Amino acid sequence: MHSESPNLPETTMTPECVRLHPAALTGTIPAVDAKSYAHRLLMAAALADVPTRIRCRTRSADILATVRVMRALGAEIEDLGEAFLVRPIGLCLAEKGLRPEDLDEVTLDCGESGTTERFILPIVAALGRKAAVTGAGRLAERPLSPLSDVLRAAGVSLSEEGVFPLHVAGRIGVGDYAIAGNVSSQFVGGLLYALSLQSCELVEAGESVGCDAVSTLELTGTVESAPYIRMTEEVLRAFGAEVEVSRDERKYVVRGADASGLLVSPGRAAVEGDWSNAAFWLVAGAVGAVGAGREGLAGITVTGLRPDSAQGDRAVAEILARMGAEVAGDAVTVRPPKNGRLHGLTVDAAQIPDLVPVLSVAAACAEGVTTFVNAGRLRIKESDRLATTAAMLRSLGVEVTEGETTLTVAGRAGRPLTGGTVSGANDHRIVMAAAVAATVASGPVVIEGARAARKSYPDFFRDYAALGGRVEVF
Numbered sequence: 001m002h003s004e005s006p007n008l009p010e011t012t013m014t015p016e017c018v019r020l021h022p023a024a025l026t027g028t029i030p031a032v033d034a035k036s037y038a039h040r041l042l043m044a045a046a047l048a049d050v051p052t053r054i055r056c057r058t059r060s061a062d063i064l065a066t067v068r069v070m071r072a073l074g075a076e077i078e079d080l081g082e083a084f085l086v087r088p089i090g091l092c093l094a095e096k097g098l099r100p101e102d103l104d105e106v107t108l109d110c111g112e113s114g115t116t117e118r119f120i121l122p123i124v125a126a127l128g129r130k131a132a133v134t135g136a137g138r139l140a141e142r143p144l145s146p147l148s149d150v151l152r153a154a155g156v157s158l159s160e161e162g163v164f165p166l167h168v169a170g171r172i173g174v175g176d177y178a179i180a181g182n183v184s185s186q187f188v189g190g191l192l193y194a195l196s197l198q199s200c201e202l203v204e205a206g207e208s209v210g211c212d213a214v215s216t217l218e219l220t221g222t223v224e225s226a227p228y229i230r231m232t233e234e235v236l237r238a239f240g241a242e243v244e245v246s247r248d249e250r251k252y253v254v255r256g257a258d259a260s261g262l263l264v265s266p267g268r269a270a271v272e273g274d275w276s277n278a279a280f281w282l283v284a285g286a287v288g289a290v291g292a293g294r295e296g297l298a299g300i301t302v303t304g305l306r307p308d309s310a311q312g313d314r315a316v317a318e319i320l321a322r323m324g325a326e327v328a329g330d331a332v333t334v335r336p337p338k339n340g341r342l343h344g345l346t347v348d349a350a351q352i353p354d355l356v357p358v359l360s361v362a363a364a365c366a367e368g369v370t371t372f373v374n375a376g377r378l379r380i381k382e383s384d385r386l387a388t389t390a391a392m393l394r395s396l397g398v399e400v401t402e403g404e405t406t407l408t409v410a411g412r413a414g415r416p417l418t419g420g421t422v423s424g425a426n427d428h429r430i431v432m433a434a435a436v437a438a439t440v441a442s443g444p445v446v447i448e449g450a451r452a453a454r455k456s457y458p459d460f461f462r463d464y465a466a467l468g469g470r471v472e473v474f
Contacts (some may be wrong), residue, residue, distance in 0.1 A: 018450045018461060020417070020438035021470035024288040026298040028331075029281055029463055031305050032275030033058035036228060036457050038271045039066045040189070040235040043123065045086035046075035047197060048239055048265035054084045061455045064109035072106050073096075073129065089127075090262050099234055107165070112137035112382065112455060118147060120192035124263075125156045125172040137426055140164050142380055146180050147187040156232050172322045174198050174217045174256065177382035181223035181250070183377070186332035189232035191217055196241040196263065198256030205427030213256030221279045223249065224377060227312030234310050240264030250352035265420040273304035275313040276354050277457050278332070279466070280432045281360045282316055285334035286325035286342060287365040287440050299326070300467065303447040307332075311352045316359070319347060324363060341414045344368035356407065357389045357433035363438055364398040366411035376405035382455070383427040395420045395443060419443025428455040436466055444472075 014090065033056050045052035056063070059079075067077050067084070076087040108124070108131050110117040114285070117135060121144070124131045155175070156170040172194050179187055198213040221231075222419065226249060233243050240263055242255035258261055285300030297471060307330055309312070317334070321327040323342045326335040344366045349356050356372050363370030369397050378385035390402040397418035399410035419441050424431040431453045438445035453460040465471045 015447065015461065015473040016451050017474055018435075018447050019472040019474065020435055020445045021472065022441050022443070023439060023468055023470045024471055025281070025284040025300060025439055025464070025467040027467045028301040028303065029467060030303045031054075031275075031278045032457055032459075033271040034274035034276070034311060035060055035062050035298065036115070036231060036274075036276070037235070038063045039113075039119065040232055041269050041271060042066050042070060042077070042084065042086065042265055043119060043193065044235055044239040045084075045265065045269070046070040046073065046077070046089050047123070047193070048088045048263040050091065050259065050265045050267075051087045052086060052265045054086060055082060055268075056084055056205055057082055058271075058458075060458055061111055062115065063111040065109070065113040065116045069108045069110060072108050073124075073127070074100075074157045088265070089261070090260065101128040105132055105167070105169075107132045107134060110135040110139060112139050114139060114142055115186050116186075118144070118184060119190040119193060121147065121158075121168060122151060122190040123152055123197070124168050125154070125170060126194035126197040128171040130167075130169045132167050134164040134166075137380055143183060146183060147190065148175055149186075150179050150191065160207060172395040173212045174215050176218075178218040178220055180221045181219035182221050185225035185228035185232075186439060188217070188229050188474065189221065190343065192229075192232055192236060192243060192252065195254040196236055196257060197245065197261050199261040215254045215256070217252040217254065218341055219250045222350070224374075225312065225353070226351055227310055231310040236263070238266055238269060266448060272306050272309060273302075273318060274456075275305060275311045275316065277432075278302040278305055279313060279316040279355055279358050280436050280460075282320060282332060282334040283362045284319045284439055284467070286323070286336055287436070288336055296451060299333055301329070301331050301333040303331040305332055313355055316355055319345075319355070319359060320362065323366060325436050342366035342411075344370035344409075344411050346371045346373060348373055349378070352382050353378050353381070353385075354429060356391070357385060359434055360389050360393060360400075360407065360409050360438045361433055361440075363409035363423050364393055364396075364412055364417060364437070365414065367413040368411050370409045370411065372404060372409075380454075381427065381429075383425040383430060385427065385429065387427040388427055388430050390425070391425075391435070392430055392437070395422045396434075396437055396445065416440055416442040419445055421448065422447040424449030424452045426452050427447045428452045428457065432457065432460055435460070435469070439469065
């Protein structure tokens with residue numbers, strides 16, 4: 001069965017295979033909710049003292065994985081459509097007369113969500129729970145070291161890595177910890193949660209009263225994806241945690257919760273708009289005129305984005321401006337350059353690796369060469385994202401050079417990309433980047449495995465069509 005936009009099937013599930021016909025995207029669209037914030041808020045709410053209402057409109061596969069895991073640990077989470085109402089684990093277990101350490105091993109299905117898995121391992125250890133962690137896709141292959149090394153050194157038992165289920169038992173306590181900062185910010189975030197959950201007894205020292213559950217966490221080596229660590233700090237502080245950080249953001253002092261070992265709910269919280277997924281529309285706005293005539297100059301506006309967000313991917317607006325695009329407004333509007341083309345540049349991907357696939361499309365439309373450096377961590381994402389980004393561009397006629405930690409794209413200086421067939425590589429960001437590339441192609445682009453977009457943006461192709469994209473589902 002074939003269906004072409006605007007009459008897409010009434011479903012929030014993305015299709016398995018799409019054929020996209022060249023068409024410039026224009027218009028205004030609200031940002032979807034940021035799954036990075038949703039994960040952290042849902043976990044904090046489940047670990048708090050009283051219920052929390054979290055405004056969240058997006059139901060991506062990754063967000064639902066965190067909901068599923070926190071429910072399995074004992075939280076009661078009601079889906080209200082526009083929000084989640086979270087009754088925390090401690091409250092729900094207390095009502096049943098249960099203690100975490102007395103419970104049998106629980107199965108925690110993380111789906112394909114790396115954030116869920118990497119946060120939940122230290123959280124489970126802080127709760128003293130026994131768990132069998134499972135997942136899907138490439139999740140088992142994604143590295144857990146050095147987080148696993150830190151947990152084992154703290155006395156937590158972990159079964160063999162690289163295969164599911166991963167069995168976890170034991171407890172992480174107050175202490176002085178260190179972990180490499182260049183593998184995953186999620187390792188750091190999970191440990192900050194675990195250390196914030198340590199039970200704190202008040203102790204007198206002269207005339208002052210303090211907490212005896214004080215831990216430190218030191219980051220060694222290069223610190224990458226630092227904005228995501230700041231996001232974790234922001235959420236923990238909103239839930240009453242005391243987290244202090246040194247000026248160079250390498251050492252954290254974490255004071256445990258009160259004697260109950262619970263965070264303190266603010267009552268209500270909201271998930272902000274997602275810069276990572278807005279980037280696809282903003283790049284589409286920047287390249288919209290290529291091969292599309294003057295109608296592409298209208299650009300795209302994304303509403304609901306915080307310009308002062310802790311999300312590192314808000315850098316997309318600044319990078320597109322450096323490439324020559326017009327960028328304006330708090331409701332961010334991006335248009336192609338009025339006079340001339342986008343131009344290539346060097347992009348340091350160390351803090352913004354998730355932007356590389358879609359920015360590579362802007363690079364392909366630019367004049368000159370664009371090089372992404374410090375991008376090695378892309379190899380341990382949902383796919384080997386350096387390899388799959390290169391393959392996606394080559395499928396559409398772009399010259400690309402892939403290095404161990406770099407990607408160099410030769411811009412086509414305003415010439416349209418070719419049509420072709422792209423493998424989605426079971427990676428949501430490759431699928432959506434390919435869809436943006438299709439808007440500036442000379443012929444149709446078929447994306448195989450388009451369903452991967454549901455991981456972070458279930459309604460991506462519906463919104464794509466609403467902005468003028470021509471989507472054929474089959």
